[in-house]
């Protein structure tokens with residue numbers, strides 16, 4: 663079964679590997695961008711799309727959904743490109 667995820671900015675539903683994952687680690691509360699499979703916690707997904715990233719930051723969506731005050735590195739997110747298959 664494919665794992666579908668929803669972008670928090672545009673609401674589009676895509677396959678997991680077509681999205682950027684941002685997780686708040688459930689142990690230490692650190693924000694991890696594209697965590698490996700050993701990190702668990704509340705997560706949000708964004709398209710590999712500058713527009714979706716910008717909307718998420720403008721509305722402070724990532725911090726709100728993850729319930730964190732930690733700074734999330736927007737430049738890092740903007741620099742991520744979708745891995746090619």
Ligand SMILES: [Zn+2]
Nearest residue numbers: 669672709714
């Ligand atoms: Zn999107």
